[in-house]
Amino acid sequence: MRIRPQGKQPRQAEKQPSHSRLAGARPQETDCANAQLDAVAATQALTQGGDSAYDSGVKIDAEASALRAYAIGGSPPRREGPEKVRGQALYVDDLPADFYGTGEVELVHGVTVRSPVARGRLRAIGFLPGVPWDEIVVVTAADIPGQNHIALLENDQPCLVSGLINHAEEPLLILGHPDRVIAERARTLVRLEIDPLPPQLDLDDSLRRGTKPDAGPNDVIWGKDNVFKTFTIEKGDVAAAWAGVDVIVEGDYETGAQEQLYIEPQGMLARVRPDGSVEVFGSLQCPYYVHAALMAVFNLPADKVRIVQTETGGGFGGKEEYPSMIAAHTALLARKAGRPAKIVYDRLEDMVATTKRHPSRTHIKTGWRHDGTLVVQDIDFRLDGGAYMTLSPVVLSRGGLHAAGPYACDHVRVRARAAATNMPPHGAFRGFGAPQSVFAIERHMDEAAAKLGMSEIALRKKNLVRDGQTLSTGQVLRERVDMRALLDRALALSGYEAKRARYDEENRRAAQGQGGMHAQRRRGIGVATFMHGAGFTGSGERYLASKVTVDCDATGQVHVRASSTEIGQGTNTIFTQIAAEILGLPPDAITVVRPDTSQVPNSGPTVASRTVMVVGGLVARACQQLKTRLVEAGQGMRLAAAGYRPQQFRAAVQAYLAQHGTLSVTTEYEPPPDVQWDDKAYRGDAYATYAWAAYVAEVEVDLVTYETRVLDFVAVQEVGKVVHPILAAGQIEGGVAQGVGFALYEKVAWREGRMANGQMTNYIMPTSADVPPIRVEFIEVENPRLRGPGGAKGIGELPLDGTAPAILNAVAQATGLRLNQIPLLPEDLLAAYARAGLENG
Amino acid sequence: MRAYLPEYEAVSARTLVEALTLLAQGAGGLDGPAQPPGRRWQPIAGGTDLMVLFSAGKLPAGRYLDIWGIEELRGITVAPSHIDLGALSTFTQVRQHPLLACEFSSLTQAAIESGAIAIQNRGTLGGNIANASPAADSPPALLCYDAELELVSLRGARWVPYAEFHTGYKQMQRASDELIVRIRLPRLSAVERERQVHYYRKVGTRKAQAISKVCFAGSFVRDGERLSRVRIALGSVAPIPLRCPRTEAVLEGAVPTSAVIAAAQEVLGSEIAPIDDIRSTQDYRRTVAQNLLFDFLAQAALH
């Protein structure tokens, strides 16, 4: 089935009701059908699909149509949408001191004093006159009751510096005052005495110096060799394979840091209760990450730390690990001040201090036969992790696992390293290492095609992986994969082949001065084929062992409890759809509980495109079990499987509660038995499943100004079942827009390890005027092996992977230059022309 | 917001006289010796430049005089020989004015390409000039059209050719007690207008909400094969919005052959003085400025 999301689509569920899989999902209920219920016919119509509900003349009442809108595959309105649109949604900075019943009327506002240098030793701190310092609360490392680190993979990152400074903008102390303006002024009156040390600002430099034999204290800045993590993926016999190749292609590829630029800057509100327990409310993606971090900083047991997510204006990974830092600072301030505290970053601070996408460098060497068969791939993938480990090993994993691309190749080596530098720590950002390595391999494919004298399409088609074949880790693809169909569809939608030929001809004529009005314009069209692993890498899901609880209260209201956060992507709506579909209830009978560690179990972080597939799967299973429990407990008379009214469900719940006291089901992730991963050897099933895609970008380069404009974009993908077509299309469009920024606009101006352009005026995110029309198409393939709800896979990160290489491949056609570094700003393109001019004499 | 609020004082003036009276205080005129800058009143019009500095904590502490409500500074009036734009004319008012679009299309274009709609509703021409940013977008157009500014204080009114107004980075011929009251654009004769060619190109960091990396405005009146009344002005390539008389001189009266264009590009390259900064490079700015000159003359040839 093909879904073409259009601008407004609330009726799609009616026009294209979900199909057979839904009917198939209910066998055991059909067995105990009680045909006397009046909604049966309507519900059957719903589960069977087609317009038969209308044809059969059955009157569909409001309840039934609400049900239909919320079915999986429908596009109901977002649950929290009305409040957001009306400005009623409360973000952390909107919360008053007593919002959560603290009874307090006054907050202290905190500001963070940060390091001006990339590396050094903090010797002394002085306070200059100009503010009433006796009213200002000053928090230093000495005020930390527990561990001075932010707990994550490795506890190397301090909460507040106590001696050695390892990156610019590193937090040194927190100042608090009830008047924000005075706190802000105080920040400018702190005098820092720092002995500067030479920083390491280049990733390859750091790798080299970390391993040189006579390495001194200024060479090794982290661990024993400046390496956060390294691994090698090996398949076949790379060393021997070169003997059998006709053509060798080699290239270097580079990607830059990218800021997440969620619309709501980061912030937290905290209070410390009389019993010493700590509560934090704020903008975040992963409540249990913050929870773990605060337990360590405060040396408290789990039940004495409570983390609540407030309405969150975007995350993109930027609110994955850094919120732990801000939460710790805010809670420390609250503790010392003896009243609630709030720290909210402004845009400048958010941009310069929080994490960004890891900059990367990749070297690729491949061997080919004349007919275009890919024989061997040798890939060296390096990330700049910044000063502390944070999530770099995991980002490196995902990057390395995607580095060989969606191609069948018998001999593969991927060597991956994440280096420590004195840059601010780089962190999670949508795509999580894959956009970096996919950029490299997809540019490389075009370069290989050029060298082999083949079309980039033919070369891809020859080598794209099929089901039954293996990826670089030896993972056998057991799901149905048809990359060629996706590619063909993208080519057809974009008119690729004809345009590619036409632009070659037009560019040639224009270069000869025959372009008339457009003598200075060059056009190009480019493609990228790629995949994105859904869910955590390797054994990640196994370790997480995520849980979801679904319970019912005495009114019959269903509560879905998960720590997955709504960060603008639609978690609330999709969990509602899943629960509504399985329980056969209208949306308002379902409450998706606000993530609060005292109210929801740990269903893992909201990352890795896992929320729908993994956590949604747990929600589905919990709802299924809840219903089964009601039926088995003798409520079957009330709950005919084929359909019932909400009142009947409520009555069944009440009867159950009267008998049993509570009705609650918790499901836990069960690793599929056939998914096996070896963490040490990097062998096996790296991901339970993959989303597959083919993207095409069309560009125009203006040789007067060296500006590149993306004219058109086609994004075709297979993501399993599309649970909510409008939200899904929104994910793709937003991801493509971010990819346009990654490719052509967003460049961090680093000056001695500090971001010098921390404002939206100077860090150039594309506007709607810079983003092309984006045509999104989902191709659904019947894939009985898929385990997500209705067969859904991950989707959120996918569009970041292929957008930049498709664009650069198009720019390469337009200019005829080798362009292997992004972001490619007009200044960079001019420089590339100058270099090419020199090379060509 | 990083500003320290208690250090700012602001009042709103309702009339021009009221505003000029406040501006005169402390300026070293009628009512006593000059005061230090922090004690003098500084105008604030749309606030779209000043508020950015304010929230970044970079606006000097002091006294700010809101002139937004002064009727005498508003309105676009058309006379046979010129058009007058009140200093408070917003970008929106400029872009919507039909006669400006006909006769001074580069200015219309500058307004269209400034910021985005919200900024255009609030940002003023007077503010764009007096903010004295070399990257501002209307100055190259104004320079091309031989604009003149009327400056007024309690001491009196005077007209200054805009080409002489900016004297160095953020330096201008405006005394601290003066307001820019209006901007005058002299109109060409109907015959000349018929033969006038306008070219305006803003090279910003993106399509909207962008600061110029290079901004080029050019115009000439066609005289058979030859160019006359050649005007070339650029933004973001020097400490001030720059008119380029030496480049103009190469083209004035000339037939724009390849050799002439190349010579003009050469002179332009030495007439501008671009720098490397956070938004672009010296090399890019110089090359693109020269390319734009070529584009201007090539496009003009096609008219």
Ligand SMILES: Cc1cc2nc3c(=O)[nH]c(=O)nc-3n(C[C@H](O)[C@H](O)[C@H](O)COP(=O)(O)OP(=O)(O)OC[C@H]3O[C@@H](n4cnc5c(N)ncnc54)[C@H](O)[C@@H]3O)c2cc1C
């Ligand atoms: C998001 C954003 C986008 C922008 N985009 C652009 C752009 O694309 N192009 C561009 O050129 N600018 C841009 N700007 C800058 C700004 O909008 C313009 O410079 C605008 O014209 C300033 O006018 P204003 O009335 O708001 O000035 P204000 O901020 O009120 O004042 C600016 C300066 O002018 C002085 N001043 C104002 N009026 C007078 C007067 N009548 N007499 C004497 N002095 C006076 C003030 O004292 C102050 O020094 C942008 C600003 C923002 C915030």
